[in-house]
Amino acid sequence: MKTHLAGSDAASIRFRGRDLVEELIGKHGFTEVFYLLAVGRMPEPGQTRVLDACLVTLMDHGWTPTSMIARLAYDSAPSQVQVGIAAGLLAVGDVFAGTMDGCARLLAEGIAKEDKAAWCQEVVQAHRAAKKPMPGFGHPFHKPDDPRPPRLFRVAQEAGMKGDYIALLQQLGRTVDAVYGRHLTINATGALAALLLEIGMPLAIMRGVSVVSRSAGLTAHIAEEQQNPTARHIWKLVEEEIPYEDPPA
Amino acid sequence: MKTHLAGSDAASIRFRGRDLVEELIGKHGFTEVFYLLAVGRMPEPGQTRVLDACLVTLMDHGWTPTSMIARLAYDSAPSQVQVGIAAGLLAVGDVFAGTMDGCARLLAEGIAKEDKAAWCQEVVQAHRAAKKPMPGFGHPFHKPDDPRPPRLFRVAQEAGMKGDYIALLQQLGRTVDAVYGRHLTINATGALAALLLEIGMPLAIMRGVSVVSRSAGLTAHIAEEQQNPTARHIWKLVEEEIPYEDPPA
Amino acid sequence: MKTHLAGSDAASIRFRGRDLVEELIGKHGFTEVFYLLAVGRMPEPGQTRVLDACLVTLMDHGWTPTSMIARLAYDSAPSQVQVGIAAGLLAVGDVFAGTMDGCARLLAEGIAKEDKAAWCQEVVQAHRAAKKPMPGFGHPFHKPDDPRPPRLFRVAQEAGMKGDYIALLQQLGRTVDAVYGRHLTINATGALAALLLEIGMPLAIMRGVSVVSRSAGLTAHIAEEQQNPTARHIWKLVEEEIPYEDPPA
Amino acid sequence: MKTHLAGSDAASIRFRGRDLVEELIGKHGFTEVFYLLAVGRMPEPGQTRVLDACLVTLMDHGWTPTSMIARLAYDSAPSQVQVGIAAGLLAVGDVFAGTMDGCARLLAEGIAKEDKAAWCQEVVQAHRAAKKPMPGFGHPFHKPDDPRPPRLFRVAQEAGMKGDYIALLQQLGRTVDAVYGRHLTINATGALAALLLEIGMPLAIMRGVSVVSRSAGLTAHIAEEQQNPTARHIWKLVEEEIPYEDPPA
Numbered sequence: 001m002k003t004h005l006a007g008s009d010a011a012s013i014r015f016r017g018r019d020l021v022e023e024l025i026g027k028h029g030f031t032e033v034f035y036l037l038a039v040g041r042m043p044e045p046g047q048t049r050v051l052d053a054c055l056v057t058l059m060d061h062g063w064t065p066t067s068m069i070a071r072l073a074y075d076s077a078p079s080q081v082q083v084g085i086a087a088g089l090l091a092v093g094d095v096f097a098g099t100m101d102g103c104a105r106l107l108a109e110g111i112a113k114e115d116k117a118a119w120c121q122e123v124v125q126a127h128r129a130a131k132k133p134m135p136g137f138g139h140p141f142h143k144p145d146d147p148r149p150p151r152l153f154r155v156a157q158e159a160g161m162k163g164d165y166i167a168l169l170q171q172l173g174r175t176v177d178a179v180y181g182r183h184l185t186i187n188a189t190g191a192l193a194a195l196l197l198e199i200g201m202p203l204a205i206m207r208g209v210s211v212v213s214r215s216a217g218l219t220a221h222i223a224e225e226q227q228n229p230t231a232r233h234i235w236k237l238v239e240e241e242i243p244y245e246d247p248p249a
Numbered sequence: 250m251k252t253h254l255a256g257s258d259a260a261s262i263r264f265r266g267r268d269l270v271e272e273l274i275g276k277h278g279f280t281e282v283f284y285l286l287a288v289g290r291m292p293e294p295g296q297t298r299v300l301d302a303c304l305v306t307l308m309d310h311g312w313t314p315t316s317m318i319a320r321l322a323y324d325s326a327p328s329q330v331q332v333g334i335a336a337g338l339l340a341v342g343d344v345f346a347g348t349m350d351g352c353a354r355l356l357a358e359g360i361a362k363e364d365k366a367a368w369c370q371e372v373v374q375a376h377r378a379a380k381k382p383m384p385g386f387g388h389p390f391h392k393p394d395d396p397r398p399p400r401l402f403r404v405a406q407e408a409g410m411k412g413d414y415i416a417l418l419q420q421l422g423r424t425v426d427a428v429y430g431r432h433l434t435i436n437a438t439g440a441l442a443a444l445l446l447e448i449g450m451p452l453a454i455m456r457g458v459s460v461v462s463r464s465a466g467l468t469a470h471i472a473e474e475q476q477n478p479t480a481r482h483i484w485k486l487v488e489e490e491i492p493y494e495d496p497p498a
Numbered sequence: 499m500k501t502h503l504a505g506s507d508a509a510s511i512r513f514r515g516r517d518l519v520e521e522l523i524g525k526h527g528f529t530e531v532f533y534l535l536a537v538g539r540m541p542e543p544g545q546t547r548v549l550d551a552c553l554v555t556l557m558d559h560g561w562t563p564t565s566m567i568a569r570l571a572y573d574s575a576p577s578q579v580q581v582g583i584a585a586g587l588l589a590v591g592d593v594f595a596g597t598m599d600g601c602a603r604l605l606a607e608g609i610a611k612e613d614k615a616a617w618c619q620e621v622v623q624a625h626r627a628a629k630k631p632m633p634g635f636g637h638p639f640h641k642p643d644d645p646r647p648p649r650l651f652r653v654a655q656e657a658g659m660k661g662d663y664i665a666l667l668q669q670l671g672r673t674v675d676a677v678y679g680r681h682l683t684i685n686a687t688g689a690l691a692a693l694l695l696e697i698g699m700p701l702a703i704m705r706g707v708s709v710v711s712r713s714a715g716l717t718a719h720i721a722e723e724q725q726n727p728t729a730r731h732i733w734k735l736v737e738e739e740i741p742y743e744d745p746p747a
Numbered sequence: 748m749k750t751h752l753a754g755s756d757a758a759s760i761r762f763r764g765r766d767l768v769e770e771l772i773g774k775h776g777f778t779e780v781f782y783l784l785a786v787g788r789m790p791e792p793g794q795t796r797v798l799d800a801c802l803v804t805l806m807d808h809g810w811t812p813t814s815m816i817a818r819l820a821y822d823s824a825p826s827q828v829q830v831g832i833a834a835g836l837l838a839v840g841d842v843f844a845g846t847m848d849g850c851a852r853l854l855a856e857g858i859a860k861e862d863k864a865a866w867c868q869e870v871v872q873a874h875r876a877a878k879k880p881m882p883g884f885g886h887p888f889h890k891p892d893d894p895r896p897p898r899l900f901r902v903a904q905e906a907g908m909k910g911d912y913i914a915l916l917q918q919l920g921r922t923v924d925a926v927y928g929r930h931l932t933i934n935a936t937g938a939l940a941a942l943l944l945e946i947g948m949p950l951a952i953m954r955g956v957s958v959v960s961r962s963a964g965l966t967a968h969i970a971e972e973q974q975n976p977t978a979r980h981i982w983k984l985v986e987e988e989i990p991y992e993d994p995p996a
Contacts, residue, residue, distance in 0.1 A: 001482060005469055006311040007742020010391055015309060017744035021396045026404035030304035030465070031279050037309060037469035040745065055279035060264060060286060062255040063986045065819040065978070069834060072812040077840035080578060081456040082341040087816060089335040089464075090588075090834045093824035143259055147270045155275035204475050207330040208468030215338075215464045216279070219457030220254055220286035226453050230989055231812070233250060237984050239810045242977055244505020246515035247538065256991020266993035289994065312737045314570040314729065318585060321563040326591035329827060336567060339585045339837075342575035479740055480563070486735050488561045491728055493754020495764040496787065499980060503967055504809040508889055513807060519894045524902035528778050528802035528963070535807060535967035553777035558762060558784060560753040579954040584836040587962075590829040641757055645768045653773035702973050705828040706966030713836075713962045714777070717955030718752055718784035724951050731748060 005037060016040060031055065034212065039200060046159035047199040051209075053155045054192050057148055058097070058210050060217030065091040068234065070218040075231035081222055088218045089211055097210050103136030104193035104203050106172075107165050111197075116168060120175040128179055136169065136190020137176055144183055149191035156195050165194040254286060265289060280304065283461065287454060295408035296448040300458075302404045303441050306397055307459050309466030314340040317483065319467040324480035330471055337467045341459050349459065352385030353442035353452050355421075356414050360446075365417060369424040377428055385418065385439020386425055393432055398440035405444050414443040503535060514538060529553065532710065536703060544657035545697040549707075551653045552690050555646055556708050558715030563589040566732065568716040573729035579720055586716045590708050598708065601634030602691035602701050604670075605663050609695075614666060618673040626677055634667065634688020635674055642681055647689035654693050663692040752784060763787060778802065781959065785952060793906035794946040798956075800902045801939050804895055805844070805957050807964030812838040815981065817965040822978035828969055835965045836958055844957050850883030851940035851950050853919075854912050858944075863915060867922040875926055883916065883937020884923055891930055896938035903942050912941040 006015050013020040016036055024033055028042070031052050035043040043051065060067070070088030077083045091097070106123060113119040127134050139146045153166050173186045196206055225231065255264050262269040265285055273282055277291070280301050284292040292300065309316070319337030326332045355372060362368040376383045388395045402415050422435050445455055474480065504513050511518040514534055522531055526540070529550050533541040541549065558565070568586030575581045604621060611617040625632045637644045651664050671684045694704050723729065753762050760767040763783055771780055775789070778799050782790040790798065807814070817835030824830045838844070853870060860866040874881045886893045900913050920933045943953050972978065 001477070001479060001740045002743040003311065003473060003477075003479075003740055004743060004745040005473055006309040006466070008311065008390070012396060013310075014742065014744065017747075020306070021400045025302050025305050025397070025400050026298070026407070028305065029278065029280060029301040030308075030462070033305045033308055034465040034468070037466060038472050049275070052278040053274050056274050056277065056282045057269070059279075059282055060255040061262075062252065062257065062991050063982065063989070065823045065982065068982065068985060069816050069819050072816050073834070073838050076812045076838035076842045076844075077578065079841065080342065080575065080581070081454060082338055082460050083578070083581060083837050083840070085457060085460045086335040086338040087820070087834050087837045089331055089338065090830050091820050091823035092331040093329065093830070094826065095823050097823075141257070141259060147261060148274065151270045151274050158275070202472060202475075205330060205468055205472045208334060208464075208471065211331050211334045212461065212464045212468060213279070215457075215461045216283040217255070217286060219283070219454055219461060222457065223287050223451060223454045224252060224254055226451075228250070228252075230250060230252075230985075233989070234981075234985055235810065235812065235815065237988055238815060238977075238981055241984055242499045242501055242810070242980070244512065244809050245500040245502060246512065247502040249515075250989045251992040252989055253992060253994040263991065263993065311742050312733065312740070314574045314733065317733065317736060318567050318570050321567050322585070322589050325563045325589035325593045326827065328592065329824065329830070332588050332591070332827070332830060336571070336585050336588045339581050340571050340574035342581070343577065344574050479736075482740070483732075483736055484561065484563065484566065486739055487566060487728075487732055490735055491561070491731070491748045491750055493560050493761065494749040494751060495761065496751040499975070499977060501809065501971060501975075501977075503971055504807040504964070506809065506888070510894060511808075518804070519898045523800050523803050523895070523898050524796070524905070526803065527776065527799040528806075528960070529776060531803045531806055532963040532966070535964060536970050547773070550776040551772050554772050554775065554780045555767070557777075557780055558753040559760075560750065560755065578840065579952060580836055580839040580958050583955060583958045584833040587829055587833040587836065591827065639755070639757060645759060646772065649768045649772050656773070700970060700973075703828060703966055703970045706832060706962075706969060709829050709832045710959065710962045710966060711777070713955075713959045714781040715753070715784060717781070717952055717959060720955065721785050721949060721952045722750060722752055724949075726748070726750075728748060728750075 038205060038208065039202070043199065046161060049159040050156050050161060050195050050199050051201070053152055054195055054209060055213040057152065057188060057192060058213035060220065065096060066214055066218060067221045070221050071225045071231050072234065074222045074225055075229070084222050085215055085218045089215060092207065092210050092214055097214060099135070099189050100193040100196065100206050100210065101203065103190045104197055104206055106135060107168055107194060107197055108203055110168050110172070111164060116171060120172050121179070124172070124175045124179045134176055134184070136187060136193055137173070137184045139185055139187045142185065142187070145185045146187045148188040149186045152191040152195055156198055161198040163198070165197040169194045287457065288449060288451070292448065295410060298408040299405050299410060299444050299448050300450070302401055303444055303458060304462040306401065306437060306441060307462035309469065314345060315463055315467060316470045319470050320474045320480050321483065323471045323474055324478070333471050334464055334467045338460055338464060341456065341463055348384070348438050349442040349445065349455050350452065352439045353446055353455055355384060356417055356443060356446055357452055359417050359421070360413060365420055369421050370428070373421070373424045373428045383425055383433070385436060385442055386422070386433045388434055388436045391434065391436070394434045395436045397437040398435045401440040401444055405447055410447040412447070414446040418443045536706065537698060537700070541697065544659060547657040548654050548659060548693050548697050549699070551650055552693055552707060553711040555650065555686060555690060556711035558712070558718065563594060564712055564716060565719045568719050569723045569729050570732065572720045572723055573727070582720050583713055583716045587709055587713060590705065590712055597633070597687050598691040598694065598704050599701065601688045602695055602704055604633060605666055605692060605695055606701055608666050608670070609662060614669060618670050619677070622670070622673045622677045632674055632682070634685060634691055635671070635682045637683055637685045640683065640685070643683045644685045646686040647684045650689040650693055654696055659696040661696070663695040667692045785955065786947060786949070790946065793908060796906040797903050797908060797942050797946050798948070800899055801942055801956060802960040804899065804935060804939060805960035807961070807967065812843060813961055813965060814968045817968050818972045818978050819981065821969045821972055822976065831969050832962055832965045836962060839954065839957050839961055844961060846882070846936050847940040847943065847953050847957065848950065850937045851944055851953055853882060854915055854941060854944055855950055857915050857919070858911060863918060867919050868926070871919070871922045871926045881923055881931070883934060883940055884920070884931045886932055886934045889932065889934070892932045893934045895935040896933045899938040899942055903945055908945040910945070912944040916941045
């Protein structure tokens with residue numbers, strides 16, 4: 001049993017067969033080395049650009065469970081910045097922020113189909129019949145269209161990606177509109193799933209990309225909390241708004 | 250009470266006063282936007298290069314508490330990649346990986362002193378007298394010298410950093426050698442503290458840089474664990490090596 | 499919107515409509531008040547006895563992912579005992595320790611059936627056909643029989659439980675043996691699921707019982723780690739046993 | 748290297764030298780076995796009663812960082828009850844809920860002094876001069892007196908505790924009132940520190956008692972959240988109350 005990620009001896013440190021000091025520090029950026037470690041090969045420049053776009057998109061969304069939790073946990077353990085961030089990251093789950101998997105799983109299935117139009121029909125009809133939301137579609141707030149997907153698609157195109165997953169997502173989008181009889185936007189989650197598949201990020205660790213990106217956003221939330229504390233105010237708000245009452249007899 | 254980090258309306262999303270879609274995605278990389286969110290201004294290109302070097306350096310160290318925990322926790326909740334990563338990040342603490350603060354606090358104090366030589370003497374003597382390790386110095390393994398600091402200093406110099414914190418750390422290093430009567434290497438922790446101070450990263454969230462970087466490494470550990478599981482083997486090893494025995498009567 | 503769990507004013511603190519100081523402290527034990535808070539009513543003495551038996555059973559299993567993680571995380575943040583415990587609890591998941599839900603879900607379904615024999619046949623046949631393990635049955639280690647279920651059933655009987663869930667689990671057990679053509683033990687997970695249903699613990703928070711119980715065990719692991727540290731030794735073991743190697747070209 | 752906590756073979760499971768099935772399940776309650784595992788010996792009945800009183804006191808405090816975090820994290824990962832609880836427990840830190848250590852450390856120091864009156868004077872004067880709060884004294888809300896300590900002291904007395912730590916805390920309280928020239932209540936944290944010292948709970952894992960107790964309260968919060976969700980409402984409240992605004996130029 002071996003690990004191929006990182007090891008060291010007295011004089012050198014190696015990451016995936018490369019010398020950290022001689023070949024990586026100062027020569028490759030964070031995004032490249034993240035890809036190298038996670039995927040196992042150095043990315044092409046276009047892949048780096050796409051991964052950067054994904055990481056930037058996911059970095060923060062203002063007030064979310066992740067940021068509220070991080071600030072509350074930080075306020076309880078202010079000497080331990082990592083505790084606030086890690087507590088917040090636990091909310092990158094099946095409901096928010098960690099939800100690219102669903103759409104990516106669909107796209108990874110559809111890409112192998114000969115007749116994509118038929119597959120799109122089938123998938124959308126099945127979701128509609130089961131009253132399940134189509135992963136990667138719809139947004140409670142950004143209507144009629146989420147502004148991020150078109151920009152992300154353009155970045156991928158300019159970066160020279162092949163575009164098959166994006167095309168499939170867009171074809172799925174046209175089918176969604178036709179089958180539901182109204183326009184449902186492709187959302188950021190859907191677009192990110194397509195882009196990460198374009199660059200060969202394995203589905204099984206896609207949620208890790210959200211986690212890395214959000215850890216940066218949560219660091220910023222803690223920095224702001226240090227300057228302008230909100231945690232005690234949030235606490236007071238909640239106490240006033242949802243008071244205790246003896247249970248009904 | 251306001252937040253200045255991120256907000257959105259139906260048509261746009263803003264990060265620190267900039268439009269995410271128009272101004273950031275595809276135009277600035279992860280490292281730049283992390284700095285923008287955490288520090289509050291877009292970094293100079295040289296600052297980005299230095300932050301990238303720091304993030305790359307910290308990304309992984311092979312087998313550490315962080316990576317063992319992440320793999321064990323992943324194996325227990327394989328549908329929840331974020332749980333494995335967050336569990337591992339909880340070990341970026343006062344002992345490993347989260348230890349730049351100590352050296353950074355020293356350097357931030359010393360930089361304000363007129364007579365740096367006197368301050369260095371005083372600090373090193375005080376640590377020696379109290380038998381406390383000098384933060385940022387020594388390495389159990391990389392002897393006589395940690396290979397990372399010289400490379401990190403060169404990156405900072407090439408990136409046009411002013412270099413005051415680095416010079417102070419080096420002066421502290423010469424004093425350490427003189428006072429202890431033997432050579433103690435500046436370690437990666439010390440060098441990273443100096444570099445992060447050079448780029449204006451606030452001391453109070455410096456540990457967040459370790460967390461962000463290590464979250465990328467832990468994603469890679471989970472990717473490798475998915476391919477070549479080690480968690481059950483580690484468990485068996487520990488059970489065999491540290492068996493249960495009834496307590497002595 | 500209200501909460502009915504706990505609230506206070508200057509002179510008193512209330513838990514679920516009772517005065518903490520006058521009615522609970524010194525008058526009811528931990529197990530009773532846990533039930534009161536989680537289920538919403540004070541337990542009958544027999545229910546307390548059964549819940550105590552469940553909590554004792556789950557408290558520890560020696561070396562497991564939970565205990566290894568807790569000790570490693572504690573060693574990294576020794577000033578923060580809660581971090582070690584919480585990190586370990588993250589591994590009370592779908593794979594180990596948090597697995598009563600599956601069997602409990604089956605039993606909650608079967609209890610409503612008129613013809614229990616037919617339902618048992620159907621369920622066991624379906625699991626067998628799908629090659630899915632029967633939740634609550636089998637043990638890698640305790641063969642032919644897990645010693646805990648008979649004891650747990652006896653406690654429940656002596657405590658005056660009605661016994662319908664236990665009887666159903668036992669009937670399922672006989673069906674398992676007949677359908678598989680060999681004896682598969684009812685395991686502790688299965689028995690605990692039945693007992694917790696007997697006392698009216700809601701399925702949706704059953705895993706919380708594991709968490710509470712295991713938090714006590716992990717406190718003990720950290721106490722032992724403080725006396726006889728193992729974390730560094732585990733680390734060394736893993737490093738030696740699973741060395742780094744450059745990836746194959 | 749050995750562990751003395753728990754181990755098993757095919758036919759039996761042992762906790763600290765006792766057979767789980769034959770000697771513990773159904774014969775000893777959760778509180779007793781928690782003490783057995785953590786402290787290493789079976790408690791006296793009076794010690795169990797005192798530990799129960801401590802565990803009940805700490806179980807919940809309504810809206811606190813722990814409960815807000817647990818509910819928000821649960822809402823983000825509803826299939827993983829342990830994630831909500833563990834996230835909440837991370838806030839049992841140096842600021843709330845995990846704060847008995849400070850007072851316990853004082854009492855453990857004072858108990859060894861010959862002249863307790865002189866020691867009390869010295870300690871209280873030193874805290875006052877340094878403008879540091881006296882650990883275990885004062886309450887923002889329960890004025891003039893926290894109702895829990897008198898009840899806890901009575902439980903300890905009735906349970907036959909020796910009472911030296913309690914007497915010392917009370918003597919410290921009289922000194923506090925004299926030195927500060929006004930009445931500061933002994934708070935629950937102080938009283939719990941004294942009681943846990945009375946029963947021989949090691950200072951180094953005292954915070955574990957809070958964690959165990961609070962894990963029960965958080966299970967109840969998640970149960971209530973499942974019935975009457977608050978997380979989305981809290982989110983909306985915070986968004987409305989602390990809106991995003993572009994940073995000042």
